[in-house]
Structure formats: C-alpha cells, structure tokens
Amino acid sequence: MSGATTGPGAGAHRSGLRLMAVHAHPDDESSKGAATTARYAAEGVDVLVVTCTGGERGSILNPRYTDPPSTPEEMAAVRRDEMAAAAAALGVRQHWLGFVDSGLPEGDPLPPLPEGCFALVPLEDAAAPLVDLVRSFRPHVMTTYDPTGGYPHPDHIMCHRVAFEAFHAAGDPERYRDRGEPWQPLKLYYNHDFSLTRLRTVHEAMQAAGLESPFGDWISSRAMREVPERPVTTRIECSGWFPARDAALVAHATQIDPEGFFFATPRDLEAEVWPVEEYELAASHVPVSTPEDDLFAGVHPEDDPVADADTDTDADADADRAATEVDA
Numbered sequence: 214m215s216g217a218t219t220g221p222g223a224g225a226h227r228s229g230l231r232l233m234a235v236h237a238h239p240d241d242e243s244s245k246g247a248a249t250t251a252r253y254a255a256e257g258v259d260v261l262v263v264t265c266t267g268g269e270r271g272s273i274l275n276p277r278y279t280d281p282p283s284t285p286e287e288m289a290a291v292r293r294d295e296m297a298a299a300a301a302a303l304g305v306r307q308h309w310l311g312f313v314d315s316g317l318p319e320g321d322p323l324p325p326l327p328e329g330c331f332a333l334v335p336l337e338d339a340a341a342p343l344v345d346l347v348r349s350f351r352p353h354v355m356t357t358y359d360p361t362g363g364y365p366h367p368d369h370i371m372c373h374r375v376a377f378e379a380f381h382a383a384g385d386p387e388r389y390r391d392r393g394e395p396w397q398p399l400k401l402y403y404n405h406d407f408s409l410t411r412l413r414t415v416h417e418a419m420q421a422a423g424l425e426s427p428f429g430d431w432i433s434s435r436a437m438r439e440v441p442e443r444p445v446t447t448r449i450e451c452s453g454w455f456p457a458r459d460a461a462l463v464a465h466a467t468q469i470d471p472e473g474f475f476f477a478t479p480r481d482l483e484a485e486v487w488p489v490e491e492y493e494l495a496a497s498h499v500p501v502s503t504p505e506d507d508l509f510a511g512v513h514p515e516d517d518p519v520a521d522a523d524t525d526t527d528a529d530a531d532a533d534r535a536a537t538e539v540d541a
C-alpha cells in the first residue's frame with residue numbers, strides 16, 4: 214500500500230495547489246469524489262467544493278429521518294447545516310453558487326421545470342458566478358460531471374455545462390469581461406464513481422464473501438439499458454479517507470440512510486477490492502500521460518506566476534464563512 218492510504222494527518226506537502234470540485238446539490242460532494250477531496254485537503258491542497266444549488270427541492274430520502282422540515286425555506290436551512298458538517302468531515306472549504314434546485318421531474322409526460330430553477334437559467338448567466346469564483350480562487354484542477362450529468366437530473370447536466378463553460382472561459386480576457394483577472398485552470402476531470410466495473414467488482418466480492426449484495430438489480434438494469442461506459446483515465450487511491458467520506462455522507466441526514474445503499478458494502482472489503490475513486494480527464498493544458506494516479510500529475514505550482522499573490526477576495530471570504538478547520 215502506498216502512503217496515499219495513510220489517512221488524515223498525511224502531511225501538507227502539496228501546499229500551493231488548488232482543487233475546485235463543482236457539484237449540483239449538497240450531498241453530491243459526499244457521494245462523488247469525496248475521499249479524493251479529503252485526501253488532497255489532508256495533503257495540504259486548498260480544496261474548494263462549489264455547490265450550484267441549495268437542494269431546496271430534495272425530498273427526505275432517509276426513512277430513519279425524523280421531524281422533516283415543512284417548507285422549502287426550512288429544508289434549505291437544514292441542508293446548509295448538513296453541508297457545513299459534511300465539509301468539516303472532509304476537511305474542505307465550500308461555497309454556494311446560489312441557484313435554486315430544479316427538482317427531479319417525474320411522470321409521463323415529464324412536467325415542465327419550475328420557473329427560475331437552475332436548469333432554466335441561460336448558460337452565460339449561470340456560469341458567470343462560477344467564472345468569478347475560478348478567477349478569484351484560481352484552481353489548478355477542476356472536477357465536475359460528464360455531459361450526461363452522471364445521471365439524468367437536470368441540475369447535474371446543468372452543473373456539467375456551467376463547469377465546462379467556466380473552465381474554458383475563465384482564462385479568456387475576451388469572455389466575461391470586467392469580472393476579475395482571467396485564470397486558466399490546467400486540468401478538467403469528470404467524476405466516475407458508479408462505473409459498471411466498480412459495481413461488478415464489489416458485487417462479486419460480496420457474493421464471494423457469502424454476503425447479500427444490493428447491487429445485482431442495478432447491474433442488470435444498467436447492462437440492459439446499455440448505458441455507454443465513459444473512459445476512466447485516472448484512479449485516485451484514497452481508501453484511507455473512506456471514513457471521512459462516510460462521516461460526510463452521514464452528515465447529510467435528510468438524504469442518506471446510514472443503514473442504506475451507501476453503507477451496504479463492508480468497509481474492510483471495500484478498501485480491499487476498490488480502494489480508489491475514478492475520473493475521466495476531459496481537458497488538459499499540461500502534458501499528460503494516462504492512466505494517471507494523481508489529479509495534479511503534470512501540474513507544477515512553482516511555475517504559477519501568481520501563486521504567492523494575495524488571494525483574499527470576496528469569494529474567498531464567502532468560502533471562509535462556510536469553511537471548516539482541517540482536522541490534520
């Protein structure tokens with residue numbers, strides 16, 4: 214096992230690097246790439262989770278949750294508190310982009326999206342606050358979802374579009390003019406935490422251990438729908454931070470059942486057969502050689518002419534308000 218599995222307190226040898234993880238709702242940062250962000254934060258990387266919406270239209274998904282909020286405002290407040298606890302568990306900073314959850318439309322035909330929701334905001338308006346944040350936080354690496362959203366929630370697809378736009382426009386002085394100094398992030402990745410390969414590997418390991426696996430139906434329905442598998446270029450060894458990921462998941466008490474799906478796999482078995490999180494390198498401005506085991510492969514912050522400059526911007530101050538101590 215490499216040093217990457219050491220867990221919290223692994224040192225701060227990667228200071229000067231910045232990672233921005235763009236997600237649609239509070240809780241997505243805990244189910245997609247969570248242990249990766251916890252690992253990099255523990256290693257000294259400045260990690261900023263960006264949450265596009267407040268998750269106002271999320272339902273209570275945890276059957277064990279008592280005393281549910283009765284209004285969207287109350288729900289938003291509860292989810293803000295949950296998000297702060299999750300960020301603390303991961304040791305990362307977090308920033309709300311401020312858009313309103315579109316909800317997951319259900320029915321046939323699908324109902325129209327609610328007025329004013331994130332997925333209906335014109336792209337340039339939706340991307341502008343993220344461009345601002347990229348120009349002030351100046352990430353070397355950004356992560357988000359692939360063009361399908363990973364799953365077909367309109368906010369996840371919009372999250373991809375907004376992050377893709379910000380990655381490609383933030384460095385261009387002709388785009389989003391008068392919105393801060395241009396900054397070009399060097400690498401863009403897509404999260405791939407639910408590949409068929411992972412589901413199958415964990416499913417087979419559970420069966421081999423004589424355990425009941427909850428993944429069988431999921432695997433057959435995925436195989437049946439012939440959802441094309443995206444390429445994986447980068448695998449991050451992060452099992453030492455699975456406990457941090459789990460603590461962050463549990464912090465989203467309205468969404469995550471601590472005895473449910475996310476916790477179905479025994480953790481020692483998971484760490485043995487699937488100690489990684491997976492990514493697809495979608496764009497790079499530095500030379501790369503795949504497969505990779507590090508999101509920052511090829512990135513050298515000492516080459517960064519403004520790395521030592523003052524970064525205390527308004528956006529940082531906002532992030533700091535939601536920020537939490539790194540427990541390392």
Ligand SMILES: [Zn+2]
Pocket residue numbers: 237238241366369
């Ligand atoms: Zn989501």
